[in-house]
Amino acid sequence: MEVNRAPCTTRSFGHGFAEVDACVHCGLCTQSCPTYLLTGRESMSPRGRLWTMRALGEGRLQATEAVLADLDACLVCRACESACPSSVRYGAVIAAVRAGTRRRSFVRRTLFALLPRRGLLQTFASCLRLWQRSPLRPLRALLPPGLRRMEAALPEVPSAAARAALPRFTAARGERLGATALLEGCVMSVLFQDVNRDTVTLLAAAGFDVHVPPAQTCCGALHEHDGDLNGAHALLQRNAIAFESVPEAVLVMNSSGCGTAFRDAERSIGAPGATLTRRSVDVTRFLLEHGERLAFRPHQGVVTLDAPCHLHHAQGETTAPLALLARVPGLALVPMKDAELCCGSAGVYNLDHPELAEATLAGKLDHLAATGATTLLTGNPGCILQWRAGVRARGLAVEVLHPVTFLARLLHT
């Protein structure tokens, strides 16, 4: 048995890495980690990954293919942060290490470069829609496996009309209570513009003006998870400036991934990000606290709720979605086992690690089936896509919706 006499020379991974020292190796995080639960391997647990990253920093471990593979297999769901008695900001550590180690493919970089460019992104979406509806689509069998998987995982792109930009301003209905601003998002604006429109409807009905500042851009969360910290931070800077155009508006977030990026903005980019951190709030929390005016019709059928990791663990918003849904008269809301465990979507994780993502979702689908629900609600675009794919594959009669969509449908007008 050797007593630790590791060298003190620490290779710095930059911003956020020092947080690694707060881990005491107690292991209380391990049962919260989807990849550890599946594999039982220490290198696939939060504690093991922190140990690995610390050793990389200390220079006593080489960043080999195998070591990086297990670090890359992390979902960054941050459930370990909820479990951690020391409140280690695991997400910050792994983002810093990924920035220093992650090799990003050309396809990946190209795709991510599209996200903040609205015009190009919409053109890409139109092409994709054309391809998805084209008689040539069977040719996808000829694509290389990686691209083929990506192609298959992409959901049906809505029509250009359904993807139309939101009005820059929507006035409150009735007496005006205040101002809000909305981030249209990248994935949200292409695949879930309906959720954005429903959000506007609910906010206006609750008595709030809704601004959609034109200078806004992608939040950068996906870039950060991918290790492109500079890219992510530049996008936060742009958004901080964009939302300064409506200084008194509350930033209502309807994608928990984007919400987390904004909530963490001050930590990420310092003082300029403070405006995003301070002013942003999840849509469920905002409507819970300011939506007294909203009245809903009853809903037939059993509903269950899945907690997006970045809402539940990263933002610590564990109560608002449930409390808001309780406003629907007599709603049959059945809790789902392990609802706070990741569904395997995790940004674009399901594209990189299809097997782990599928295995993670498989357990969740069992729990969903056990609830007997016909509607599953979850407030993050990636999670909605992942659940819809799983529900379809399993043949379950469950509609997967954003809570905002669900509530907008029941809104008394």
Add this chain to the structure above:
Amino acid sequence: MLPAHAPEFFTTLRTLLGPERCITDQGLLLPWECDGLSHLRQLPIAVLLPETRAEVVEIVRLAAEHGIPLTARGAGTCLSGGATAAQGGALIAFTRMKRILEIDPVNRTARVEPGLVNVRLSEALKPLGLAYMPDPSSQTASTLGGNVAENSGGPHCIKHGNTTMSVLALEVVLADGSVIELGHARGRTEGPDLRGLFVGSEGTLGIVTSITFRLERIPPAELTLLASFADMRSACNGVSSVIAHGILPSAFEAIDDRTIAALEHAGKKSGYPSNAAAVLLLEFDGAAESVRAEADAATALLRAAGALRIEEAEDAAQRARLWKGRKGAYGAMGRLAPDLYVMDTVVPRSRLPEVLPAIGRICDELGLPLANVFHAGEGNLHPNISFDGRNPDQVRRVLEAGRRIVEVCLKAGGALSGEHGIGTEKREFMPLAFGPETIELLHGLKAVFDPGRLLNPDKVLPEPVTCGEMRPAVLRGRSA
């Protein structure tokens, strides 16, 4: 790449388990180099992850054939190095062997695989109105196999007993690969209690592959009190006074001001008063009337001992919050320094008021920050020492503090370990607690079950060379 020695061992196991469950890559082995005792490390030559008893038998058989030391490991939350590999040895990790095999609600027993996490059993039992009582603070992560190996305690063990009180039977793979059953699910055994011998043997005598536990009914009523004191001495006197009056709480914990500060610092809302020098956390369980009567009597006694304030948890949520602070206390100390040494010693309850300041003086002299959070009702201390493991001088001072704390506790009539086990951490202290005859006997016992010294060697018992008076017969037995 396979390790150079005993290539057959690895090729056979790789075929049996597949590359995913037979880890030999140096980089992937690194996070397995220690358990919760992170300053004592040993890189395993391989990590093997069986899923069935048959695979365990095969691994043990092959290890015996090739002379490879094996250390069984659950979640690796052990705080004494028990789940760290031996030099040149492999780890057999039970993290994939985690099924509940059977729950018998009528006879109140459960049979489980060793990799099942403690709290998962409680979760499965709850709808049946049943409970598995031992609740180590690591229960949300630690495995039941590990709990058996360490005879783990926990806050509620003052009333319900350490793990051994709940173990009815064990299925064990011996060093030669044979499988035996110890104890009986009905709780009756003939002859010596070999089950009891295995519980707490830290994987040095055999490898457990299934455990049958005794279950209890979930207590009909529970009541939690939080008492704050201006100094630790009064708190300790309060503990002795309550127990001396024949009141047995189901948990009786003490938390000092530095621990409360650490929780605050880590951003945890523990609900402990930040101005108290010490708080006691007491719980009572049983029938509603007796719980109330006991709590009232304890409240009066604690007031007499000088309690500043005594609060009662109003609901389950508040009770859970109070416990979350206690169970997360050790992790929260990660905010104070990069590493933490959680010690485990026992002293007679009555000696707490003098031993605690003595421990404080040792740490002050060595310039080490100390926080105490412990099972006061049992006199089971957990001095927590924060340090930076990358600083060799600090590591030296921590080890020195450990030795001196053990000496103080033993001198006060205490024991080496209350619940964390001996492992590698305290093996050199064994001669301080036991005479040469006892240690010799323990070596002989080990030799009976594991003559080749392959099952978690270099743990618990000190090196035989340090016991000069070892009788030749015992040495022969060990090396046979």
